Amino acid sequence: MKKRMLAFGAIVAAGALALTGCSGSVSSGQSSAGGATSLDWAIWGNTPPEIASAEHIAGLVHASDPNLTVKVQTMSWPDYWTKLPTTLAGGNPPCLVSMQMGHVREFADSLLPLDNLLASASINVSDFDPGIMKALQVDGKQLAIPYDLGPIVLYYNKDMFKAAGVAEPQNGWTIDEFVADAKKLTSGSNYGFTMDNSIEPLMDWAPSITGSLPVTDDGKLAINTPEMVSVMSWYAGLVNKEKVAAPVIASPTSTASVAFLGGTAAMYANGPWEMINNKAQAKFNLGIVTLPAGPKGVTGPIEGSGFGISKKCSNPTAAIKALAVLTGPDALAYMGDIGRAFPARTAQQGSWYKNAVDGSKATLEAAMKNGIPFRATTYWTQDGLNYSQGVVSVINGNSSAADFLKGVQDQSQSK
């Protein structure tokens, strides 16, 4: 009996060791064997379409250089930013790091400045949208090469509009029209709009209502201003006053898209990158329109993401070559095609328009005309966490926006 136990244990232990060996390599995020180099690439998104799209463009790198392989390491979206510091500080950090405009300041210390490497990989800065290129710089240093960008737009359920006898919204429509429509679309257990507890909506609606953002130019939090309180009160009022959106709960689940895709909410706000998931999962006719405009007109933050190289990468030469392909024309055309990303390369943007729903080109162009670059604080992840914890109460009508925003400001380290 014991012998069998021992043998069994030995097999299991051997299996464990084998699996241990399989996963990850010894040096920092890359390994070489006989001329072949493998680089680890950290990116968010773990739905099958998102993983498949990442694997596809990683494959493009290998096709361009058979000695170079990019290994995709995905982390689910909510966890990516909280796990990234430990991943980068660990013993085997990835060489290629996906980065967002909103977080580049936070990770500035861990990313390699790319300015001097661009030439060696023939990356031409002017091919890219200048706004997002600048937004991925900190203190004048380019920390990531952009791959996608996008304004926040409103997705809507055409079938629900038709059933309620409401005319479809047009680009440039106002907040008053939006609230009126939402009220008509709210009946039974269906709501006109849906929201969750993340901090992004505050950023999305503020420029159009007050012309400002809760973040200063140099990355400090300024969320406790009368302007922001008015935006917060209005937004929370959609749930607790106008009752056009369901009460929220404080859970990591982003229930906003759940309600929309499930057909119980007629409208929701998100970016062009959601086109791929929305088209895949919506069982209704999908519409897209600009975010309802406040007194300051159609304007809003333009967000975007890119890829950078971690400072601990031991093979930046290979990494920048991989980056060039990952943000190259073919990769971005593909991403636009499948609706995964609105390309940051101006020439490739047509591919996203081609396969998005009707009216997308007009909507995106209208939204971006007066858009402002998204900017975030130095401790954006922590500020977002503080916000999302307390905002549920405000949205559900149980506490005041002013007190809440003051609390978030006081607790922030980005002051």
Place this chain on the structure above:
Amino acid sequence: MALNVVEGTEKRDGRGRRIASKNRRRRGDGRTAAGFLAPSLGGFAIFTLGPIIASVVVAFTVWPTGGSPTAAGFSNFVRLFTNDPNFIQSLKNTLIFVFAYVPLNLVLSLALATWISPRIRGQNAYRVLLFIPVVTPMVANAAVWQLSLLPSGVIDGIWVSVFGVHAPNFLGSPTYAMAVVVLMSLWQGLGYNLMVFVSALEAVPESMLEAAAIDGASTVQQFFRIKVPMISPAIFFGATMTVITSFQVFVQPFVLTAGGPGNSTSTLVMYLYRSGFLFHNLGYASAIGVCLFLIILVVTGIVFLAQKRLVHYE
């Protein structure tokens, strides 16, 4: 290899078989013991004792993740108790949880244990069914409860059919959220103490109960005057275990409400996790850990003191 050979002495009995040498007995089994204990105690020293001591040391530093520590004296502890409303709130929440959950758990599982007496057919099956939530992953349990309690979920649906209005937003309201966490935890944890009490109740001799019945004691009196004192060691054990594990509450609020709404279900372990791994202050988080342990010690000590007076040992 026979120790006798190592020790160098051999004794034989009348039939020529080797017998244990008295010498060996007196010398003790130190070397063998070392061999047998090495893996377990070696691992213990490295992976249990070491980290326990280290957690106290780290609590006196400021240590950012991926950075290096700097000595900080008592500043972490001072800040916890004087300048950190989040900590105070999570302490309050944890205490509320413990003082609501533990008594309810003990009373309900004792009631169930009494109900599922040997006279009930299929008692084993009932007990095992009630035990299942104890062994299933807490994340899965919490997922099911969250799904049911979402503003568009089944509880709301039933509420609308029965009462005509929407149910209160259980997970989104500060008053109800903690109640939900307690309720869910009761559902998950009852099974364990149920088993403890059933074993204990079965050990109460029938003869005592019959004697009491003959003397005119009612079932209720039998229960409180005989059964409860006789199973008091088990109640004490259940109370201690439940208190200690309830202070560690983490997964339920993490999955159900993420510590919200606001701060109303954030517990000590949640705050420890947030401080250490979301806000990257390892020293501060360790200080929270030390406080947690001290609180557990104090409350367990109180339970022990209560035991001296209340528990009846044979």
Place this chain on the structure above:
Amino acid sequence: MARKTGSLKAREKKRRRRGYLSQVLLTLFVIAFMAPLLWMLVTSLKPGGEVFSSPPRIVGSKVLWSNYLEVWTYVSFGRYMLNSFLVSVAGTTLVVLTSLASAYAFSRLRFRGRDGLFFVFLGTLMVPQEVVVIPMYLFMTQLGWVNTFQALIVPWAFTAFGTFLLRQAMLSVPRELEDAAKIDGANHFMILARIMTPVVKPTVAVLVVFTFIGYWNNFLWPLIIVNDPEHTTVPLGLNGFIGQGGGQWQLIMAASAISMIPTAALAIALQRYLISGISLTGLGGR
């Protein structure tokens, strides 16, 4: 005399009626208790859009057993299950082997400071895992074990629980068995392997059940130490699945159901040992 018998019969009848009532009520209670799990099963078989139907229905328009297949491809659920099995089995094996050895030492061998050492050993059982995760994490970074299987298996394999349990059992093994073996020249290792272990097999079974369940359900530590899907265990993977946008609740419920099977099956199959284990730890060996 006759009257007394009469009232005895009446009392008996009353007791039996109460017994039936009790049984019925209990059955209803247990069904209500199981309701969350039943709802989980019901939801897992619905088509995606019908999870939140109003009014709620038990059966959707279709009964989709295929959801259970879709789970494996939607996220790397197969990988999560494999990882959990690996970690739990390896961890349990490690715990059983080391605990057998140290329990033998504490119960049968004599050496200086034995009881004091055991007391300290046992005392650390009071320190919960949560208190130790911070220094343990730092330790893992220094060993280079962050995001590895060793980190999931080894750190928690050396608690005193197994030693305590097995020592209890060994103490009640009659000495005659070993004395006979010693006379035949067996050394301690052989005694442990050939004599002790078979005798304490039931307690080993208890330890296996408790340890396996502990490893399988562990959440906080994997949450801290795991960074990629290759090392993710089932509870962690389930949490990530829930947190993903566009929640496919019918798949989440199917995944939850699958994740419950190993430990539930173990508990049901080995319930005898669970029950005896709970009484062992609770009441015996003071």
